[in-house]
Amino acid sequence: MFTAPDHQVAGHQARDGQLGPLIDSSGRFYKPLQTNGRGSQELAFYQSFSSNPRIPNQIRNFFPKFFGTKILEASDGSGPRDHLILEDLTVHLINPSIADIKIGSRTWFPHASDEYINKCLKKDRETTSLTIGFRICGVQIQELSGIWRPSKNQVQGFEKEEVREVLERFFRNGNGDGLILEQLKELKGWFEEQTIFHFYSASVLLIRDDGGEEMVKIVDFAHVVDGDGVIDHNFLGGLCSLIRFVAELVEKKKKKSSSSVENGYLSNKKFFISWKYFLVPTVLALLVSDDDIGYRGWIPLSCGQWLQLNFDIWI
Amino acid sequence: MFTAPDHQVAGHQARDGQLGPLIDSSGRFYKPLQTNGRGSQELAFYQSFSSNPRIPNQIRNFFPKFFGTKILEASDGSGPRDHLILEDLTVHLINPSIADIKIGSRTWFPHASDEYINKCLKKDRETTSLTIGFRICGVQIQELSGIWRPSKNQVQGFEKEEVREVLERFFRNGNGDGLILEQLKELKGWFEEQTIFHFYSASVLLIRDDGGEEMVKIVDFAHVVDGDGVIDHNFLGGLCSLIRFVAELVEKKKKKSSSSVENGYLSNKKFFISWKYFLVPTVLALLVSDDDIGYRGWIPLSCGQWLQLNFDIWI
Numbered sequence: 001m002f003t004a005p006d007h008q009v010a011g012h013q014a015r016d017g018q019l020g021p022l023i024d025s026s027g028r029f030y031k032p033l034q035t036n037g038r039g040s041q042e043l044a045f046y047q048s049f050s051s052n053p054r055i056p057n058q059i060r061n062f063f064p065k066f067f068g069t070k071i072l073e074a075s076d077g078s079g080p081r082d083h084l085i086l087e088d089l090t091v092h093l094i095n096p097s098i099a100d101i102k103i104g105s106r107t108w109f110p111h112a113s114d115e116y117i118n119k120c121l122k123k124d125r126e127t128t129s130l131t132i133g134f135r136i137c138g139v140q141i142q143e144l145s146g147i148w149r150p151s152k153n154q155v156q157g158f159e160k161e162e163v164r165e166v167l168e169r170f171f172r173n174g175n176g177d178g179l180i181l182e183q184l185k186e187l188k189g190w191f192e193e194q195t196i197f198h199f200y201s202a203s204v205l206l207i208r209d210d211g212g213e214e215m216v217k218i219v220d221f222a223h224v225v226d227g228d229g230v231i232d233h234n235f236l237g238g239l240c241s242l243i244r245f246v247a248e249l250v251e252k253k254k255k256k257s258s259s260s261v262e263n264g265y266l267s268n269k270k271f272f273i274s275w276k277y278f279l280v281p282t283v284l285a286l287l288v289s290d291d292d293i294g295y296r297g298w299i300p301l302s303c304g305q306w307l308q309l310n311f312d313i314w315i
Numbered sequence: 316m317f318t319a320p321d322h323q324v325a326g327h328q329a330r331d332g333q334l335g336p337l338i339d340s341s342g343r344f345y346k347p348l349q350t351n352g353r354g355s356q357e358l359a360f361y362q363s364f365s366s367n368p369r370i371p372n373q374i375r376n377f378f379p380k381f382f383g384t385k386i387l388e389a390s391d392g393s394g395p396r397d398h399l400i401l402e403d404l405t406v407h408l409i410n411p412s413i414a415d416i417k418i419g420s421r422t423w424f425p426h427a428s429d430e431y432i433n434k435c436l437k438k439d440r441e442t443t444s445l446t447i448g449f450r451i452c453g454v455q456i457q458e459l460s461g462i463w464r465p466s467k468n469q470v471q472g473f474e475k476e477e478v479r480e481v482l483e484r485f486f487r488n489g490n491g492d493g494l495i496l497e498q499l500k501e502l503k504g505w506f507e508e509q510t511i512f513h514f515y516s517a518s519v520l521l522i523r524d525d526g527g528e529e530m531v532k533i534v535d536f537a538h539v540v541d542g543d544g545v546i547d548h549n550f551l552g553g554l555c556s557l558i559r560f561v562a563e564l565v566e567k568k569k570k571k572s573s574s575s576v577e578n579g580y581l582s583n584k585k586f587f588i589s590w591k592y593f594l595v596p597t598v599l600a601l602l603v604s605d606d607d608i609g610y611r612g613w614i615p616l617s618c619g620q621w622l623q624l625n626f627d628i629w630i
Contacts, residue, residue, distance in 0.1 A: 019604070105548060110445050118392050133548035160545070192555055231559045233420060233448035237552025240507055244546045284530070 001025065002072065007090040007240040010100035010138030010147070010203070011220070014075030022075055022083070027065070027091040030072055030083040038222035043069065043084060045197070045221040051145065052196065059190050061279075062183070062218050064089060089217055093209040095147075099170055100138040100203050100219075104239040105130050107201040109225050112169035128163055130243075136163055137203060141170055142210060164245060170206065171249050179214035180206055181250050184243045187216060198225045198232040204242065316340065318388065324464070325415040325453030325518070326535075329390030337390055337398070338576060342406040345398040345568050346499055353537035357385065358399060360512070360536040367511065374505050377498075377533050379404055404532055408524040410462075414485055415453040415518050415534075422516040422530070424540045435516075442471065443478055447560075448553035451478055456485055457525060478570040479560060485562050494529035495521055496565050499558050502531060506551040510542040514550045519557070591620040608612065 002022040004014040014020030022030045033039025046066040049055060065087035069300040074081040090096050107129060108120035136158055140149040150168070158166065171180075184204075200223040207215040317337040319329040329335030338345045348354025361381040364370060380402035389396040405411050422444060423435035442450040451473055455464040463484070473481065486495075499519075515538040522530040 110440070125425070132545045160543075192559070195559070228475075230447045231556050233552035233556040236555055237548035240551055241546050244507070244510070303394040 002030065002075075004075065005029065005088065005090070007093070007096055008138075009098050009140050010155075016074055019074055019076040019078070019081075020173050021231065022072065023088050026068065029086045029088040030070065031086060032072075032074055033069070033082045033084065034222060037102075039082070039084075041224065042220075042222045045224040046084060046086075049197075049221075056190070058186065062187055062216060064217065064219060068139045082181055087205065089205065093207070093211065093213065095142045095210040097141045097170055097174075097208045098139065099136060099166070099206040101134050101206065101242060102129065102137050102203050102220075103134050103199060103242065104126070104202075105133045105232040105238055106234050108268065109198065109200045109223055111225075128158060128160055129238075132160055132163065133241035134204075136166060139166055139170065141166075143169075143173065164249075167245055168249050168252075170208070171246070171253065174208050174210070174214075176213070178250055180208070180216055181243065183214070183216035184239065184246060184286045187218075188236065188239050188243060191232055191239060193231070195227040195231050198227050198230075199223075199235045200220065200225065203236070204239070213221070317345065317390075318574065319390065320344065320403065320405070322408070322411055322413055322455065324455050325470075329344075331390055334389055334391040334393070334396075337387065338403045338406070342403045343382065344401040344403040345596065346388055346401060347386065347387075348384070348397045348399065349537060354397070354399075356539065357535075357537045360539040361399060361401075364512070364536075365572065371505070372406050373501065377502055377531060379532065379534060382507070395551070401505065404522065404530070408522070408526065408528065410457045410525040412456045412485055412489075412523045413454065414451060414481070416521065416557060417452050417516060417518045417535075418443065418449050418557065419517075419549045420448045420553055422538075423548050424515045424538055426540075443473060443475055444553075447475055447478065448556035449519075451481060454481055455536065456481075456486065458484075479564075482560055483564050485523070485568075486561070486568065487528075489523050489525070493565055495523070495531055496558065496561050498531040499554065499561060502533075503551065503554055503558060506547055506554060508546070510544045510546055513540045513542050513545075513547040514538075515540065515551070517559050519554070534580040 002024055005021060005023045006022065012018060012020045014022055017044065019032055021299050024030070029296070031042075042210075049063065050066050067085040067087075069082050071080045072083050073079065090098070105124065107124055108117045112120075116261075124130045129135045136155055138155055140147055152169065187204075199218070199221065202218055202220045202224065205217040205219055207213070207217065317339055318338060320338045327333060327335045329337055331600050332606065334347055336344055346357075348358065364378065375427050382400040382402075384397050385400050386395045387398050388394065406414070420439065421435075423432045427435075439445045444450045451470055453467070453470055455462055488598055502519075514533070514536070516531055517535045518540065520530075520532040520534055522528070522532065
């Protein structure tokens, strides 16, 4: 039984008779091979990557696992079509927040046709790719009020400061803030060295789950070309820019949190307060708002002390 | 008394009635303010950089010192003209080897006119800027046979592998190999953090001298724009690519040298053998060629032992 994935935030979607990826219940993700040679290029990348002994194991973790190809009925009803069999990255997650971020200020590769270059260049100039070295292609964020998922049009119109706000919103809830940053830096370390692949128009996925899991993945390899002994300076530059954005947010959040360590109580972490606590009003003895800190609540403990919580509510 | 600088490897030169920079005997370098707003933009950069308290002192060392402006007779005989007064970077050097390397796969800034963008893009695509993230704009290398200084046309035609060969040639002689690499990495550290300036079309100068000095400098700031809270991902990417090229060469040279540590003699460094030693044939007791090592000579020491030297001769 194949269905459209719940948590796909960018790219073509297998709904309303469109061609898009499918998932099954065993945790596999089936991506239809694109036309124009893109599908075969993506397949060639997965085959080359899988069999390359020079890829360190910890770097393989950033890429979806690849299990070959399979002919399936395409989701647009056009009949049997070859699909890449990949790992479904979100299968074990409950309420994932996901950002799909296309990395690099340039999405076109050097030997592309002038027509293709002009098309990409126009889009790079119209979006934030050119100015900040990456652009958000899709995002969903789990919030107290429900899931926030801006439309494709909204996302395409994001300007620099909106990108910063979306990332801030993405990192607002949940703990374990440094994990994504650490993973991005590990990936950067590889990109400073590796001269095997150049990843044009590929995306980094940032994934956070209510369960506390945080992941960085790379996807979309229809435009990967041979690195030919040179590092992927275009991807690396964009990745460093993203890291700088995230580092700033993590730093800001840490400052906020550390400024609220008072009375010796456990308060060096922000807590995700779900609505159910608000439905039990006796639990939150006090609730105050503070411009710097966000919101603060105190819970009476059985030992006669108070547990202080600092948290944000997204309005 | 103003004269044209001896060691300028790229840019307009103050010779044959052309407009170019001048030096005096006190170690100052006078750069005529360019037209089209470029001169005033470069001046604005130097003023802003000089007075910005957020620039760490060790980073200031990478930039030429700035001493204001002065009206001088222009070198093209066109009369009085404003000049930037800068530090003459090579004044204390005897036989410097210099490479002028324009950093970044993109030499145009986001808000430039379409005409300017197209002109730069064409050149970025025709040179190595696009593929490797930087291009050599000029170079002079001190060699046993004299100075090697390819013409502007030759330099503009360099392809990727020629760039690698030129860099190898640049690092072939002299010791202290890691110094330039260390400085490039220090500069990279700053570019990972700083969001003040974006350096389009600026150059890194690599400078090595017979005296053993090795320096990295940044020059040419006619196209510096406000970083506006974002890192200079374009410059950083190109710089990382250059670092990868240099690291590879240093590594290769180290391997060559370390493979020749024999008999416990001092031989973990390559020596620069100038012609004068060959004019005293008794000094070099033996000279053999080795495909892997280059050349080898032994000098008898007064203690009755032999000092082994490994070196290359550029043919």
